[in-house]
Amino acid sequence: MRFVSVAIAATFLLSANIAQAQSKQDFRLTNKTGYTIDKVFVAPSKSNDWEEDILGQDVLKNGAWVNITFPKKNQVCSYDVKVVYDDNTPAEWYNFNLCEISKISIFYSHSEDKTWAEYE
Numbered sequence: 001m002r003f004v005s006v007a008i009a010a011t012f013l014l015s016a017n018i019a020q021a022q023s024k025q026d027f028r029l030t031n032k033t034g035y036t037i038d039k040v041f042v043a044p045s046k047s048n049d050w051e052e053d054i055l056g057q058d059v060l061k062n063g064a065w066v067n068i069t070f071p072k073k074n075q076v077c078s079y080d081v082k083v084v085y086d087d088n089t090p091a092e093w094y095n096f097n098l099c100e101i102s103k104i105s106i107f108y109s110h111s112e113d114k115t116w117a118e119y120e
Contacts, residue, residue: 023070025077025098030065033108033115037061039084042068044076045095059086070098081117091115 031037037060041050060066060083077099082092083106096104096119104119 023072023074025070025074025079026068027098027101028065028067028103029060029081030103030105031060031062031083032105033085034062034110035108036086037083037106038086038088039082040066040068041082041084043080043082045078045080047080050082053084093117 029040038055039053040055040060041053043050054068055066077097079096079098080092080094081096081104082090084090091106093104101119104117106115106117108115
C-alpha cells in the first residue's frame with residue numbers, strides 16, 4: 001500500500017511530513033472501488049473551485065489510502081470530495097463534516113454501476 005500525506009491550504013500542497021500538528025478536519029481517504037483513482041480534490045463546500053489535485057503525480061490504487069491533512073488554524077468543517085478514476089470518470093460527494101469524520105472510504109459496484117462513500 002502507498003501512504004501519502006497531503007496538506008490543504010489556500011492551494012493544496014503535497015507533504016511528506018506526516019508528523020505535522022493535527023487538525024480536527026484531517027481524514028483518511030480509502031479507495032475500495034476496485035479501480036485506480038488518478039485525482040483527488042477536496043474543497044470547502046462553499047467554494048466554487050476544486051483547486052488542485054492533491055495527489056499530484058501519484059495515484060490511489062485500489063486498497064490504498066491517503067491521509068489528508070489541514071492547517072491547524074483551519075476553521076472550516078464542511079467539505080466536498082471529488083475523485084477522478086484513471087479512465088477520467090469523476091465521482092463527487094458533498095457536505096462532509098470533517099470536524100466529525102476521520103475516515104472516508106469510496107466503493108464501486110460494477111453490477112449496479114454505482115459509486116458511494118461511507119464514513120466514520
